[in-house]
Amino acid sequence: MSVYAVTRLTADLEHVDGLLGRFSVDAESVFNNYRLTAAERDAIVARDARTLLALGLNPVPLRNLMFLLGARGPQMWQ
C-alpha cells in the first residue's frame, strides 16, 4: 500500500483548486501524478472503502476521500 500516495491524492483532491473536477472527468490523468498501484487506482475509482482499508489506508483520510468522491456515511460501506 503506497499509503503516502493515497493520502496525498486525498489532500490534493480536497485542497487543490479544480483537481476534484478534473478527476471526475479524467481520473487516469490525475492518477498519473501519484505513485499508486493498480489495486489502489481500481479501489478509488470504485469507491471501494473496504479494499482501501484492507490495503492499509488510515480510516481518517479514507473518510475524507470517500466524502470527496460522494460516498458518505453508510454509503461508504455499500
Place this chain on the structure above:
Amino acid sequence: MGAVTYAAATSHVGRIVRDPQTAPDALNAAWRALQDDLYDQDIDALVVVATDHYETFGLDNYPSFCIGASDSYDAWGEFGNPTATIAGHSELSEALIKGLVQRDYDLSRSFDMRLDHSFVAPLTKLLRTPAIPVVPFFVNCNTPPLPSMRRCFGLGQAIADTVEHLPDATRVAVIATGGISHWVGLPRAGEINEAFDRRFLDLIASAAVDEVLGWDDDWIAQFAGNGALEIRTWMVAHGAARSAPGTVLAYAPMHAWQTGIGIVRYEVAAPR
C-alpha cells in the same frame, strides 16, 4: 509568575456547529458555562489541545506534537465546518516551546498551522468578543504510533510548570478537545459506547486517571472507537490541571452526531 488557572475538556465533532439544533439544553448550558468561566476569570490565553484529521498534517511530515507559533490562524472550514481566523499568542507559544524542550518534551512548531474542526468547533462555543488569544497545540490522535497517555499527561504537567515559570502573571487556560466514543471512517461509524464514556468521565471526576493512563490503544479503539483515542488530549489537560478532579458539566450520547459528547471542567486550585 504565570499560572494555569483554568482547565476543561470537550468533544469537538463538527456537527456541534453544523447541526446545533439537535443539541440538548444540557450541552449548550455546559458550553455556556465554560465560556462564562473563561471571561469571568480574565484569561490571557487559551492553550487549545486538539488534533487534526489529515487536513493540516499529512504523511509527508506527521508530528506527535506540534504547537502553533503565530499571531493568527485560519480555519480550514473543511466539509462544511466553520471558517474563521483565530487570534494567536506568539509570545506564549515561544515560551512554551522553550520551556517544554527544557523539560525534555521535543515538539514541532508551525508558523502556518491551519486549524480543523477539532480546534474551531469548540472555539465557536467558547469565544465571544473580544476573543481570547489561542495557542493551538496539536497532538497525534489517529496515526499510530500515538504518543502514550502517560506521555500526554506528563506533557500537561510540563505545560503547567512552564507557565508557572513565566516572568509575567499570565493567566492561562488549557482546553482539551476530542472524544469521547466514536468511530471515524470505519464500518462501525455511528456507534457510541455509553458505558465506556460514563466510566471515563467517572474516572476524570474522581481524578482517578491511573486507570486511563494504563489503557491500551487497541482496547480503546475496539471498544470505544478510533475516535476515542482523542482522549489523550484530555490527559494533557488533566496534567496541566495538576491532576485536579473534574466536574462533569454534561454528557450526552449524541447519535445524531455519531459521538458521545462529554464536557468537563477541572477544579483547578487557585494559584498561590
